């Protein structure tokens with residue numbers, strides 16, 4: 001839809017582009033927040049996040065939507081995701097509260113070196 005400029009469901013050619021998708025703030029009526037691709041608490045000292053440790057909230061990327069004016073069919077794309085690997089787990093989780101990461105790379109490319117040449 002983004003490339004073709006045409007809705008694959010109804011053939012419509014009037015598409016709204018919403019960049020980035022934003023949501024209203026839950027507490028303030030005059031604030032909006034861009035929908036992030038991923039966010040996670042990270043320990044400032046590095047390593048697993050343990051109880052009482054100082055942390056920061058890291059957020060990566062934004063979502064963009066293409067919405068067909070005719071039928072409402074929508075496609076979403078992520079942009080600015082170069083730093084997603086920073087949110088992936090690199091250390092074992094602590095049993096006392098670090099929920100771990102919700103970001104994981106599923107890489108299904110064949111290995112460059114190996115038996116599949």
Ligand SMILES: [Zn+2]
Pocket residue numbers: 007008009010011012068069070071072073
């Ligand atoms: Zn449509």
